[in-house]
Amino acid sequence: MPDPVGARVDRGSPVPLYFQVASRLRAMVESGELPAGSRLPGEAELVGRLGATRPTLRRAVSYLVEQGVLARKRGAGTRVLPPPLARSADLTSLHDDLLRAGRTPATVLRRCAAWPVDDGVARALGVPPGTVATRIERLRLADGEPLALMTNVVPVSVLAPRVEDLVAHGLYALLRSAGHAPRLARQVVGARAATADEASALGEPPGAPLLTTVRTAWDDSGHAVEYGTHLYRPSRYAIEVTLPTGAAAPASA
Template structure:
């Protein structure tokens, strides 16, 4: 359907590989291609060279070239069609979903986060928390309550549970850093998570600390995060001021 097949192949000229580098060849090729596409040197809609020619010109094997292209296809930058070729569809990577913390988001958008630690103690896990973290009921967990400010205004009230023994938390650390940053620093990298996002009206106590009217709309988010080996890292139940915050997601369907 009116795909412009007469468009000239962009011959990806300045790609070279460094065989002495510890970086895998396929990754070198993928990175270079990504740079060229993001810089606009290979425009949207343009077809790139076919795998065989590209491989030959770069001096690598076809499987290596395929792997590099596949990497960018999975990231949504390229589309392949058998018998047709490979086309650029997006100049920027659409990341599937960011598994980053609120704190990092605020820092990166210059919104001056500040954290007030309301509680930090060890308690037996309530049934809901124990279930989410796959612990037997009553197992002790570190329980955290924090109030997160942005630009001097309260933004979110956050309750979190962390399995004991994972890491030792101190109030000053929590005040100065995001929870995910502390987890990462201790060697635990969140990799998968399930979230439930909903909304409800603010109760009296919540309204007071968040400086909203009673009954104001709040965004709620409960999340459980696991690391790469399936170990449960964190359970969180957060409420956000809907007037100041929303979730932005980029989705990709398999």
């Protein structure tokens, strides 16, 4: 395998050696030299190619694991992960977005039950407290890798989903089939630390930072069709937003 130009570390540079090695490895991933799903070459080969010591290489690999570029799995070595899903801030479902990105979505249904909504969810949906709705809790995977924990509340007057449909299809596809296609939504994006249960489900350490979204969606008639709270692994997921220029620039920023 030929060495790319500038692949070896520069010991005279002020840039830390481990970061130089990590940058070289990331460039090899982005160029396709190390394709998604492939195993990282052995330590001896990489040490020879990059001119780094084994401790420096190991620190670089650990850094790329933290960044979501590589993944370690006992018995399977270190492999290259697919690039994070960059999802535009449109009114689409994660299931549909994964399909469009050429990824393979899968769903683990953790809970599905109907019960009266509490006051907070009732306000979000614009329904009286105690209205019966279906609470759906799912783990969404992409190419077999945990990506998101999703909790959605759907009034039973809008949709009474079947378990097999929730496993095979995205929620928005089911809403469209029921004649309640989401047309407008309000979404709030934030972050918080993972609980022990959430971390275990997503393959993250307890307390790891997670990206959060809270969304209420309405159909053409103005009826709220779902209230969702989702948790995402930030190393595997990003939200892209296009910001148009306003009519006039603000006086200060």
